[in-house]
Amino acid sequence: MKYTIKHTTTYSYSEPVNLCQNHARLTPISNQYQQCLTTEIVTSPTVDYLQSFIDYFGNRVSVFDIPTQHEVLQVTAISEVEIYNRQQINMLGWQMPWESVVQALANPITPQTLKAAEFTLVSAFTRYQAEMKDYALQSFTPNRAIVEACEDLMARIFSDFQYESGATTISTPLAEVFASKKGVCQDFAHFALACLRSIGLAGRYVSGYIETFPPEGQEKLEGADATHAWFALYVPDVGWVDFDPTNNVLPNDQHITLAVGRDFADVTPLKGIVFGGGMHQLAVAVDMKRHE
């Protein structure tokens, strides 16, 4: 399956900006589940410097400067991505009791587990408390198979939490999300990560896109698709297994991964430093086209 994704970010400033320097994580990652075939970043005004590098977590970061005075900045990333069907081959790994995974991560002896062990550590957006650990342990019962336990956790988050746009902002603490049981995909992913990490498992944050369909009888609107977020669990010998608690599914061919990290802070799609500018407003539009 191939998709073309157009992700447009628009900043409007109250005062002119003389110079801005940016880092964008807007190029979909390439891994065993997907391949980014082509990618392009277009800005208005145009850049005078554009380079990219691969960060610690494997994401491509575009670095660019905009030297022209402007009041509106538009950054558009257009990528073509091919998604492979996720074959659920290594059922043996899936059956591993979760406690033995915790054990392996606590004393990493292979480079892979050492890398994964980093994702057991608490991060700014995934601070957990005793209640979250209790919540996690209800799914992670003794000796339960790791993937099955995690599916259960995902299902419980899906049913216990209410999706409510605007109920939270990025700075809402996780404890508050847990108390109100309301939030958006980002909160659910962070909450699930806090649960996993509270019991010593490795979880990573995944930002990406999900294809949406217009209500029946209506035409799909340009820019109506959305940025999305979910989480992945580390399973030895298998690798990272994705879970989408917002939709209670194991992502397959409708989820496109943009970037991965310990939490949202590692995958911020666009960050920058501006000289001037005053107040700003932000608008994001995503458009996903399935190639027939």
Next chain:
Amino acid sequence: MLEMPSWLASYLNGSHIHDEVEHHCGGDTTHWDVLFARLANLTEKDIHLRSNEIKRLLQDSGVTHTGAQSSWRLDPMPLMLSECDWQIIQDGVKQRTQLLIRTAQDIYGSQQLMLNGILDARAIQSSPLYIREKNSFAANANPIFIAAFDIYRDADGLFKVKSDHLQSPQGLGLLLENRIIARRVMGDEFAECNVQRIANFFGKFQQNINDLTTGLRDPRVVILSKGPDDPYYSEHAFLSSYMGYTLVNSADLTVRKGKVWLKSLKGLRKVDVIVRWLADNVLDSLEQTDYSIDGIPGLFQAIREGSVHIVNPVGCGILETPQVKSKLEQISQYFNRQSLILPEAQPSPLTAADLDNLLPNLADYQIGRFSQAEFMLDGESQAEKIMSLFDGLTSEQMADYYYLKKAKYSSAPFWDDHNLVAQPIVMRCFTLVSGNNIEVLPSALCFSATGIKSTPTAGWIKDTWIRSNTPQTSIRTLPKLTKEMSDLALLDGVIPSRTAENLYWLGRYLERGENTVRMLRVLIDRFTEFAIYPDSNNKAIVSRLVEAVVNQAVVFPYAEQNISQSETQSYIPREIASQLFADQEFSGSLINTLKALKNSALQVRELLSLDSWRIIDDINDEIRRIAKSPASASTRVMQATIDRIIGFLMAFNGSTSDSMANSNGWFMLDIGRRVERSTQIASVCQHLLGQSLSEIEQLSMLEAVLSTQVSLITHKRRYRMYQSTETGLELLILDGDYPRSLLYQVEQLAQLCKFLPDNSARGMLPAHAKLLLKMQTQCHLADRETLALATEGQRIELIELMQSVKVSLERFGDMLLLQYFSHTKTATPLNSMFGSIDKS
């Protein structure tokens, strides 16, 4: 044994448990004996004189002047180390440097230490000093360029390491300066003891920097400091002028198109090497997670592009953390199957079981945290804090804490103004790395280590002398303090815009200080005269002067106030004078101006010569004195103080004018000075001469005005026969040949502005030059009769001309700021964190 003078004998005969002058290195103390043999000739008074001489030299050099923290105090008696002791230390720090390099390469490379369980992976990965961004940098750079180690001699006589300094190995400049001073004061002893020289180390430092930039034509090296807030700022300034590198703070640098640039008055200049005195996690405010005001946005991209070298390289901070330090012995065994030559006290992780044993002997321990390298509580002085901390700890949290038996530092004699006293000491040693070669500085910064910051002996330091059995033939000799001669400093002639701006303000404050003093003098003269001759003429003059001062019309901020005679009666002139002198609420007061003057001088610290700096130090003393003086200080005290201050200001002007080279931005100081003086002349003429008075009053007022402008005598000489407001105005405003006239200032400004880089189109006058031309023309076209002509008591022409000049001057100042300094403003972070996920 020689007969020792009593000051020395009483120390040597005292009972010291663990002292450097006693029996270490197998009881051999010959290295001290040579020194003592020399010192035996000195009386108590001699040693006291030397101690004072050192104080003076240190203060002059400015290293003691740190603003923030208590100052350093260099002891006249050096610490002596024998060759055999030194050999151990030297081998030990070499071994340690090598090991740290290897460890850094492993942590940021194949991570064998973590995979083999020697380093705790969890602890490393959760440290804020584990710099993940380094992952995308080229791996070829040596992870350490320069390192510093704090070493002490334990109770068993063994040398041990207390701490490692890699992110900012402070103290190198201080050590160099100590040596220069110690050699000057203790020159004979120095020669006699055959002390190992240190100049080669600094030569090597520069050589290694040059090696980084091989193939570059005219590479630019900068020293990056946090700025005057850093307690070591003076040291950074000292090193920068010693090495000839430009001293910058992060606001002076910018990254454009993957390269680092210095924002200079002449535009952007590429930077090739940054010697940084900043921590790893605050270097790049764009790329690193925590936004820091000290960071340079985009710096990491420039490193990634290979367009800039940064020393020490990013990432060495992890080596300073307790989780690495406490494992170095095992790391040494793992890599080299060797023990550490310089071991260190091993921290033990805190457990509930230990707690009971620990509490009764708390005073012997220190409590630290694995996750925070700086966290350290002293079991003796901070026992209560520790107890309350322990109360709240869960066993899970406890794992982050460790305890450490306190080391027993050896002591050394320090001169405390009366006696020699024993103080525990720590030595900071330095190493330089180039390729496979590790160079050890053959000396150390020895400082008193009481463990408690607020003790009076904090900041006591010594030079360390290592005896050599071979004669010292150093090719390079330590130069004299480079700035003894002149205010030169910026060797490559590129001046950061921020420095230029500070020079401009320094000029303004200097002139403002002078004006305020003169105004204060005239005010005091007049009201004390009135007390003796209370006639109505005098009274009117005094009340006019008081009015103009109270309204801040003739002192900063040179307000536009209409003088209304009626309200003045209620002011007591002496109180107003005292306000102008010492009231910090009064914006134009002398104390405020001097404070601003000191601060801008501090910002251009590295440009000032020793002589100039000494004067700033004197002014600082006066500030303290004024601040402490009671509001009811007598006029006599006030007069004495302002006499001294004007002396300092004149001396500073003299000291700088000799060495002003326009190529390095000193013209900015002169521009500031002329702008301030013009503003002041215009204000005084407008407010004190704008009204026509009775003839006798008028002459008296003219005399007062001329005194504030130091023009009374010139005026009397030039207009012997007939003196009037006309002649006064002619001299003060219109005479382009008279160095204190307004027109002269404006013409000088026009000349000085030619040094500014010209960005305007060919054949066009830049905007600031147009303003100057306007003022020049206005002055040239005016004539004294018209200016002095009064209508209903008001000299309308004069007032209007002066107002117009002041408006032009203000716009001129703003324009300079906008055109030449505007890129000194700071950036703000922006990220798409807010609202980027609007739906899912």
